[in-house]
Amino acid sequence: MQKDATEFVKKCDKCQRFGSIQRLPTEKLTTIASPWPFAQWEIDIIIKTKLDDAKGTWPEELPSVLWAYRTTSRTPTGETPFKLTYGTEAVIPVEVGVTSTRREAFNEGVNDDLLRVNLDCLDEVRDQASNRMTGYRQKMADYYNRRVKLRRLSIGDLVLRKVTTATKDSTQGKLNPTWEGPYRVVHYSRQESYHLETLDGQRLPRPWNIEHLKKYH
Structure with missing residues:
Protein backbone atom coordinates (compact mmCIF):
# COMPACT_ATOMS: atom_id res chain seq x y z
CA MET A 1 0.00 0.00 0.00
CA GLN A 2 2.84 2.40 0.82
CA LYS A 3 4.43 1.76 -2.59
CA ASP A 4 1.11 2.38 -4.34
CA ALA A 5 0.65 5.61 -2.41
CA THR A 6 4.15 6.73 -3.36
CA GLU A 7 3.52 6.04 -7.05
CA PHE A 8 0.16 7.83 -6.89
CA VAL A 9 1.70 10.96 -5.34
CA LYS A 10 4.60 10.86 -7.81
CA LYS A 11 2.16 10.98 -10.72
CA CYS A 12 -0.01 13.73 -9.25
CA ASP A 13 -0.03 16.56 -11.83
CA LYS A 14 -0.54 19.38 -9.33
CA CYS A 15 2.09 18.00 -6.97
CA GLN A 16 4.64 18.00 -9.77
CA ARG A 17 3.79 21.49 -11.05
CA PHE A 18 3.96 23.07 -7.59
CA GLY A 19 6.88 20.96 -6.39
CA SER A 20 9.97 22.56 -4.91
CA ILE A 21 13.09 23.32 -6.93
CA GLN A 22 16.07 21.08 -6.30
CA ARG A 23 19.03 23.16 -5.10
CA LEU A 24 21.68 20.47 -5.35
CA PRO A 25 23.89 20.58 -8.49
CA THR A 26 22.87 18.10 -11.17
CA GLU A 27 26.20 17.72 -12.99
CA LYS A 28 29.79 17.34 -11.91
CA LEU A 29 31.99 20.40 -12.12
CA THR A 30 34.31 20.56 -15.12
CA THR A 31 37.29 22.83 -14.54
CA ILE A 32 39.00 24.61 -17.42
CA ALA A 33 42.71 25.37 -17.27
CA SER A 34 44.93 27.45 -19.55
CA PRO A 35 47.04 25.38 -21.99
CA TRP A 36 50.22 26.82 -20.41
CA PRO A 37 50.99 29.24 -17.56
CA PHE A 38 50.12 32.86 -18.30
CA ALA A 39 48.50 31.98 -21.63
CA GLN A 40 45.79 34.57 -21.03
CA TRP A 41 45.11 37.57 -18.84
CA GLU A 42 41.66 38.51 -17.69
CA ILE A 43 39.81 40.31 -14.92
CA ASP A 44 36.14 40.32 -14.02
CA ILE A 45 34.89 43.65 -12.71
CA ILE A 46 31.46 43.90 -11.10
CA ILE A 47 30.01 47.40 -10.89
CA LYS A 48 27.35 47.63 -8.21
CA THR A 49 26.44 51.27 -8.76
CA LYS A 50 24.03 52.43 -11.41
CA LEU A 51 25.59 52.99 -14.81
CA ASP A 52 24.55 56.65 -14.88
CA ASP A 53 26.24 57.29 -11.54
CA ALA A 54 29.39 55.47 -12.60
CA LYS A 55 29.95 57.28 -15.90
CA GLY A 56 31.68 60.25 -14.29
CA THR A 57 33.72 58.46 -11.61
CA TRP A 58 34.57 55.06 -13.09
CA PRO A 59 37.44 56.20 -15.40
CA GLU A 60 39.07 57.94 -12.43
CA GLU A 61 38.68 54.93 -10.12
CA LEU A 62 39.80 52.27 -12.62
CA PRO A 63 43.60 52.71 -12.14
CA SER A 64 43.22 52.30 -8.37
CA VAL A 65 41.03 49.22 -8.81
CA LEU A 66 43.51 47.64 -11.23
CA TRP A 67 46.47 48.47 -8.97
CA ALA A 68 44.75 46.84 -5.99
CA TYR A 69 43.96 43.76 -8.08
CA ARG A 70 47.48 43.43 -9.45
CA THR A 71 49.19 43.69 -6.04
CA THR A 72 46.84 41.39 -4.08
CA SER A 73 47.77 37.73 -3.69
CA ARG A 74 45.27 35.41 -5.39
CA THR A 75 44.15 32.30 -3.52
CA PRO A 76 44.44 29.82 -6.45
CA THR A 77 48.03 30.77 -7.38
CA GLY A 78 49.39 32.04 -4.06
CA GLU A 79 50.99 34.92 -5.98
CA THR A 80 50.06 38.42 -7.08
CA PRO A 81 49.42 39.14 -10.77
CA PHE A 82 52.22 41.73 -10.56
CA LYS A 83 54.79 39.12 -9.52
CA LEU A 84 53.62 36.66 -12.17
CA THR A 85 54.23 39.41 -14.74
CA TYR A 86 57.49 41.00 -13.57
CA GLY A 87 59.00 38.39 -11.26
CA THR A 88 59.00 40.56 -8.15
CA GLU A 89 56.53 42.19 -5.80
CA ALA A 90 55.62 45.84 -6.23
CA VAL A 91 56.21 48.45 -3.55
CA ILE A 92 52.67 49.50 -2.70
CA PRO A 93 51.94 53.14 -1.79
CA VAL A 94 51.49 52.41 1.93
CA GLU A 95 55.06 51.04 2.08
CA VAL A 96 56.63 54.18 0.64
CA GLY A 97 56.36 56.14 3.88
CA VAL A 98 57.22 53.21 6.15
CA THR A 99 60.78 52.32 7.10
CA SER A 100 61.64 48.84 5.85
CA THR A 101 64.70 46.81 4.99
CA ARG A 102 63.61 46.77 1.37
CA ARG A 103 63.65 50.58 1.20
CA GLU A 104 66.71 51.19 3.36
CA ALA A 105 68.88 48.65 1.51
CA PHE A 106 67.79 49.79 -1.94
CA ASN A 107 70.61 50.22 -4.45
CA GLU A 108 69.67 51.10 -8.00
CA GLY A 109 72.57 49.27 -9.64
CA VAL A 110 72.13 46.08 -7.61
CA ASN A 111 68.37 46.34 -7.98
CA ASP A 112 68.61 46.21 -11.78
CA ASP A 113 70.73 43.03 -11.56
CA LEU A 114 68.26 41.41 -9.15
CA LEU A 115 65.35 42.28 -11.44
CA ARG A 116 67.09 40.50 -14.31
CA CYS A 121 63.51 32.63 -12.79
CA LEU A 122 60.02 33.78 -13.73
CA ASP A 123 59.11 30.62 -15.65
CA GLU A 124 59.73 28.55 -12.52
CA VAL A 125 57.52 30.89 -10.45
CA ARG A 126 54.74 30.62 -13.01
CA ASP A 127 55.02 26.81 -13.12
CA GLN A 128 54.73 26.64 -9.33
CA ALA A 129 51.73 28.97 -9.43
CA SER A 130 50.16 26.80 -12.13
CA ASN A 131 50.64 23.68 -9.99
CA ARG A 132 49.05 25.38 -6.98
CA MET A 133 46.14 26.53 -9.14
CA THR A 134 45.61 22.98 -10.44
CA GLY A 135 45.49 21.65 -6.89
CA TYR A 136 43.10 24.41 -5.83
CA ARG A 137 40.75 23.67 -8.71
CA GLN A 138 40.80 19.97 -7.88
CA LYS A 139 39.84 20.70 -4.27
CA MET A 140 37.00 22.95 -5.44
CA ALA A 141 35.78 20.28 -7.88
CA ASP A 142 35.93 17.57 -5.20
CA TYR A 143 33.90 19.70 -2.78
CA TYR A 144 31.34 20.56 -5.47
CA ASN A 145 31.03 17.01 -6.79
CA ARG A 146 30.28 15.58 -3.34
CA ARG A 147 27.00 17.53 -3.44
CA VAL A 148 26.01 16.48 -6.97
CA LYS A 149 22.79 14.55 -7.49
CA LEU A 150 22.98 13.32 -11.06
CA ARG A 151 19.88 13.44 -13.24
CA ARG A 152 19.61 11.94 -16.71
CA LEU A 153 16.89 12.22 -19.34
CA SER A 154 16.32 10.13 -22.45
CA ILE A 155 14.84 11.06 -25.83
CA GLY A 156 11.07 10.75 -25.59
CA ASP A 157 10.90 11.53 -21.86
CA LEU A 158 8.28 14.03 -20.72
CA VAL A 159 9.66 16.86 -18.61
CA LEU A 160 8.54 19.97 -16.78
CA ARG A 161 10.46 23.20 -17.18
CA LYS A 162 11.16 25.64 -14.37
CA VAL A 163 8.93 28.72 -14.56
CA THR A 164 11.05 31.81 -15.23
CA THR A 165 10.36 35.47 -14.57
CA ALA A 166 9.48 35.91 -18.25
CA THR A 167 6.94 33.05 -18.28
CA LYS A 168 5.47 33.62 -14.81
CA ASP A 169 1.85 34.76 -14.61
CA SER A 170 2.07 37.95 -12.54
CA THR A 171 -1.64 37.83 -11.70
CA GLN A 172 -1.23 34.64 -9.65
CA GLY A 173 1.46 35.94 -7.30
CA LYS A 174 2.63 33.30 -4.82
CA LEU A 175 0.06 30.85 -6.20
CA ASN A 176 1.95 30.63 -9.47
CA PRO A 177 3.18 27.06 -10.23
CA THR A 178 6.90 26.36 -9.99
CA TRP A 179 7.02 24.23 -13.14
CA GLU A 180 5.34 24.34 -16.55
CA GLY A 181 4.81 21.82 -19.34
CA PRO A 182 4.99 19.00 -20.01
CA TYR A 183 7.44 18.99 -22.89
CA ARG A 184 9.06 16.10 -24.74
CA VAL A 185 12.82 15.57 -25.01
CA VAL A 186 13.74 15.29 -28.70
CA HIS A 187 17.54 15.65 -28.67
CA TYR A 188 20.49 16.39 -26.44
CA SER A 189 23.89 17.74 -27.42
CA ARG A 190 25.41 16.58 -24.13
CA GLN A 191 23.98 15.00 -21.01
CA GLU A 192 23.09 18.29 -19.32
CA SER A 193 21.69 20.17 -22.36
CA TYR A 194 18.35 19.07 -23.84
CA HIS A 195 16.23 20.17 -26.80
CA LEU A 196 12.47 20.11 -26.18
CA GLU A 197 9.20 20.27 -28.05
CA THR A 198 5.60 20.74 -27.00
CA LEU A 199 3.23 17.78 -27.05
CA ASP A 200 1.81 19.00 -30.38
CA GLY A 201 5.30 18.89 -31.97
CA GLN A 202 6.34 22.57 -31.78
CA ARG A 203 10.05 22.69 -31.06
CA LEU A 204 11.41 25.15 -28.49
CA PRO A 205 13.95 27.57 -29.98
CA ARG A 206 16.91 26.71 -27.75
CA PRO A 207 18.24 23.89 -25.54
CA TRP A 208 17.63 23.82 -21.78
CA ASN A 209 20.03 22.82 -19.04
CA ILE A 210 19.07 19.88 -16.84
CA GLU A 211 18.98 22.15 -13.76
CA HIS A 212 15.87 23.82 -15.25
CA LEU A 213 14.11 20.52 -15.98
CA LYS A 214 12.63 17.59 -14.11
CA LYS A 215 11.03 14.40 -15.31
CA TYR A 216 7.25 14.41 -15.60
CA HIS A 217 5.57 11.19 -14.45
Missing part, protein backbone atom coordinates in the same frame (compact mmCIF):
# COMPACT_ATOMS: atom_id res chain seq x y z
CA VAL A 117 67.65 37.42 -12.11
CA ASN A 118 63.98 37.46 -11.10
CA LEU A 119 62.93 37.62 -14.75
CA ASP A 120 65.23 34.67 -15.54
Whole structure:
Protein backbone atom coordinates (compact mmCIF):
# COMPACT_ATOMS: atom_id res chain seq x y z
CA MET A 1 0.00 0.00 0.00
CA GLN A 2 2.84 2.40 0.82
CA LYS A 3 4.43 1.76 -2.59
CA ASP A 4 1.11 2.38 -4.34
CA ALA A 5 0.65 5.61 -2.41
CA THR A 6 4.15 6.73 -3.36
CA GLU A 7 3.52 6.04 -7.05
CA PHE A 8 0.16 7.83 -6.89
CA VAL A 9 1.70 10.96 -5.34
CA LYS A 10 4.60 10.86 -7.81
CA LYS A 11 2.16 10.98 -10.72
CA CYS A 12 -0.01 13.73 -9.25
CA ASP A 13 -0.03 16.56 -11.83
CA LYS A 14 -0.54 19.38 -9.33
CA CYS A 15 2.09 18.00 -6.97
CA GLN A 16 4.64 18.00 -9.77
CA ARG A 17 3.79 21.49 -11.05
CA PHE A 18 3.96 23.07 -7.59
CA GLY A 19 6.88 20.96 -6.39
CA SER A 20 9.97 22.56 -4.91
CA ILE A 21 13.09 23.32 -6.93
CA GLN A 22 16.07 21.08 -6.30
CA ARG A 23 19.03 23.16 -5.10
CA LEU A 24 21.68 20.47 -5.35
CA PRO A 25 23.89 20.58 -8.49
CA THR A 26 22.87 18.10 -11.17
CA GLU A 27 26.20 17.72 -12.99
CA LYS A 28 29.79 17.34 -11.91
CA LEU A 29 31.99 20.40 -12.12
CA THR A 30 34.31 20.56 -15.12
CA THR A 31 37.29 22.83 -14.54
CA ILE A 32 39.00 24.61 -17.42
CA ALA A 33 42.71 25.37 -17.27
CA SER A 34 44.93 27.45 -19.55
CA PRO A 35 47.04 25.38 -21.99
CA TRP A 36 50.22 26.82 -20.41
CA PRO A 37 50.99 29.24 -17.56
CA PHE A 38 50.12 32.86 -18.30
CA ALA A 39 48.50 31.98 -21.63
CA GLN A 40 45.79 34.57 -21.03
CA TRP A 41 45.11 37.57 -18.84
CA GLU A 42 41.66 38.51 -17.69
CA ILE A 43 39.81 40.31 -14.92
CA ASP A 44 36.14 40.32 -14.02
CA ILE A 45 34.89 43.65 -12.71
CA ILE A 46 31.46 43.90 -11.10
CA ILE A 47 30.01 47.40 -10.89
CA LYS A 48 27.35 47.63 -8.21
CA THR A 49 26.44 51.27 -8.76
CA LYS A 50 24.03 52.43 -11.41
CA LEU A 51 25.59 52.99 -14.81
CA ASP A 52 24.55 56.65 -14.88
CA ASP A 53 26.24 57.29 -11.54
CA ALA A 54 29.39 55.47 -12.60
CA LYS A 55 29.95 57.28 -15.90
CA GLY A 56 31.68 60.25 -14.29
CA THR A 57 33.72 58.46 -11.61
CA TRP A 58 34.57 55.06 -13.09
CA PRO A 59 37.44 56.20 -15.40
CA GLU A 60 39.07 57.94 -12.43
CA GLU A 61 38.68 54.93 -10.12
CA LEU A 62 39.80 52.27 -12.62
CA PRO A 63 43.60 52.71 -12.14
CA SER A 64 43.22 52.30 -8.37
CA VAL A 65 41.03 49.22 -8.81
CA LEU A 66 43.51 47.64 -11.23
CA TRP A 67 46.47 48.47 -8.97
CA ALA A 68 44.75 46.84 -5.99
CA TYR A 69 43.96 43.76 -8.08
CA ARG A 70 47.48 43.43 -9.45
CA THR A 71 49.19 43.69 -6.04
CA THR A 72 46.84 41.39 -4.08
CA SER A 73 47.77 37.73 -3.69
CA ARG A 74 45.27 35.41 -5.39
CA THR A 75 44.15 32.30 -3.52
CA PRO A 76 44.44 29.82 -6.45
CA THR A 77 48.03 30.77 -7.38
CA GLY A 78 49.39 32.04 -4.06
CA GLU A 79 50.99 34.92 -5.98
CA THR A 80 50.06 38.42 -7.08
CA PRO A 81 49.42 39.14 -10.77
CA PHE A 82 52.22 41.73 -10.56
CA LYS A 83 54.79 39.12 -9.52
CA LEU A 84 53.62 36.66 -12.17
CA THR A 85 54.23 39.41 -14.74
CA TYR A 86 57.49 41.00 -13.57
CA GLY A 87 59.00 38.39 -11.26
CA THR A 88 59.00 40.56 -8.15
CA GLU A 89 56.53 42.19 -5.80
CA ALA A 90 55.62 45.84 -6.23
CA VAL A 91 56.21 48.45 -3.55
CA ILE A 92 52.67 49.50 -2.70
CA PRO A 93 51.94 53.14 -1.79
CA VAL A 94 51.49 52.41 1.93
CA GLU A 95 55.06 51.04 2.08
CA VAL A 96 56.63 54.18 0.64
CA GLY A 97 56.36 56.14 3.88
CA VAL A 98 57.22 53.21 6.15
CA THR A 99 60.78 52.32 7.10
CA SER A 100 61.64 48.84 5.85
CA THR A 101 64.70 46.81 4.99
CA ARG A 102 63.61 46.77 1.37
CA ARG A 103 63.65 50.58 1.20
CA GLU A 104 66.71 51.19 3.36
CA ALA A 105 68.88 48.65 1.51
CA PHE A 106 67.79 49.79 -1.94
CA ASN A 107 70.61 50.22 -4.45
CA GLU A 108 69.67 51.10 -8.00
CA GLY A 109 72.57 49.27 -9.64
CA VAL A 110 72.13 46.08 -7.61
CA ASN A 111 68.37 46.34 -7.98
CA ASP A 112 68.61 46.21 -11.78
CA ASP A 113 70.73 43.03 -11.56
CA LEU A 114 68.26 41.41 -9.15
CA LEU A 115 65.35 42.28 -11.44
CA ARG A 116 67.09 40.50 -14.31
CA VAL A 117 67.65 37.42 -12.11
CA ASN A 118 63.98 37.46 -11.10
CA LEU A 119 62.93 37.62 -14.75
CA ASP A 120 65.23 34.67 -15.54
CA CYS A 121 63.51 32.63 -12.79
CA LEU A 122 60.02 33.78 -13.73
CA ASP A 123 59.11 30.62 -15.65
CA GLU A 124 59.73 28.55 -12.52
CA VAL A 125 57.52 30.89 -10.45
CA ARG A 126 54.74 30.62 -13.01
CA ASP A 127 55.02 26.81 -13.12
CA GLN A 128 54.73 26.64 -9.33
CA ALA A 129 51.73 28.97 -9.43
CA SER A 130 50.16 26.80 -12.13
CA ASN A 131 50.64 23.68 -9.99
CA ARG A 132 49.05 25.38 -6.98
CA MET A 133 46.14 26.53 -9.14
CA THR A 134 45.61 22.98 -10.44
CA GLY A 135 45.49 21.65 -6.89
CA TYR A 136 43.10 24.41 -5.83
CA ARG A 137 40.75 23.67 -8.71
CA GLN A 138 40.80 19.97 -7.88
CA LYS A 139 39.84 20.70 -4.27
CA MET A 140 37.00 22.95 -5.44
CA ALA A 141 35.78 20.28 -7.88
CA ASP A 142 35.93 17.57 -5.20
CA TYR A 143 33.90 19.70 -2.78
CA TYR A 144 31.34 20.56 -5.47
CA ASN A 145 31.03 17.01 -6.79
CA ARG A 146 30.28 15.58 -3.34
CA ARG A 147 27.00 17.53 -3.44
CA VAL A 148 26.01 16.48 -6.97
CA LYS A 149 22.79 14.55 -7.49
CA LEU A 150 22.98 13.32 -11.06
CA ARG A 151 19.88 13.44 -13.24
CA ARG A 152 19.61 11.94 -16.71
CA LEU A 153 16.89 12.22 -19.34
CA SER A 154 16.32 10.13 -22.45
CA ILE A 155 14.84 11.06 -25.83
CA GLY A 156 11.07 10.75 -25.59
CA ASP A 157 10.90 11.53 -21.86
CA LEU A 158 8.28 14.03 -20.72
CA VAL A 159 9.66 16.86 -18.61
CA LEU A 160 8.54 19.97 -16.78
CA ARG A 161 10.46 23.20 -17.18
CA LYS A 162 11.16 25.64 -14.37
CA VAL A 163 8.93 28.72 -14.56
CA THR A 164 11.05 31.81 -15.23
CA THR A 165 10.36 35.47 -14.57
CA ALA A 166 9.48 35.91 -18.25
CA THR A 167 6.94 33.05 -18.28
CA LYS A 168 5.47 33.62 -14.81
CA ASP A 169 1.85 34.76 -14.61
CA SER A 170 2.07 37.95 -12.54
CA THR A 171 -1.64 37.83 -11.70
CA GLN A 172 -1.23 34.64 -9.65
CA GLY A 173 1.46 35.94 -7.30
CA LYS A 174 2.63 33.30 -4.82
CA LEU A 175 0.06 30.85 -6.20
CA ASN A 176 1.95 30.63 -9.47
CA PRO A 177 3.18 27.06 -10.23
CA THR A 178 6.90 26.36 -9.99
CA TRP A 179 7.02 24.23 -13.14
CA GLU A 180 5.34 24.34 -16.55
CA GLY A 181 4.81 21.82 -19.34
CA PRO A 182 4.99 19.00 -20.01
CA TYR A 183 7.44 18.99 -22.89
CA ARG A 184 9.06 16.10 -24.74
CA VAL A 185 12.82 15.57 -25.01
CA VAL A 186 13.74 15.29 -28.70
CA HIS A 187 17.54 15.65 -28.67
CA TYR A 188 20.49 16.39 -26.44
CA SER A 189 23.89 17.74 -27.42
CA ARG A 190 25.41 16.58 -24.13
CA GLN A 191 23.98 15.00 -21.01
CA GLU A 192 23.09 18.29 -19.32
CA SER A 193 21.69 20.17 -22.36
CA TYR A 194 18.35 19.07 -23.84
CA HIS A 195 16.23 20.17 -26.80
CA LEU A 196 12.47 20.11 -26.18
CA GLU A 197 9.20 20.27 -28.05
CA THR A 198 5.60 20.74 -27.00
CA LEU A 199 3.23 17.78 -27.05
CA ASP A 200 1.81 19.00 -30.38
CA GLY A 201 5.30 18.89 -31.97
CA GLN A 202 6.34 22.57 -31.78
CA ARG A 203 10.05 22.69 -31.06
CA LEU A 204 11.41 25.15 -28.49
CA PRO A 205 13.95 27.57 -29.98
CA ARG A 206 16.91 26.71 -27.75
CA PRO A 207 18.24 23.89 -25.54
CA TRP A 208 17.63 23.82 -21.78
CA ASN A 209 20.03 22.82 -19.04
CA ILE A 210 19.07 19.88 -16.84
CA GLU A 211 18.98 22.15 -13.76
CA HIS A 212 15.87 23.82 -15.25
CA LEU A 213 14.11 20.52 -15.98
CA LYS A 214 12.63 17.59 -14.11
CA LYS A 215 11.03 14.40 -15.31
CA TYR A 216 7.25 14.41 -15.60
CA HIS A 217 5.57 11.19 -14.45
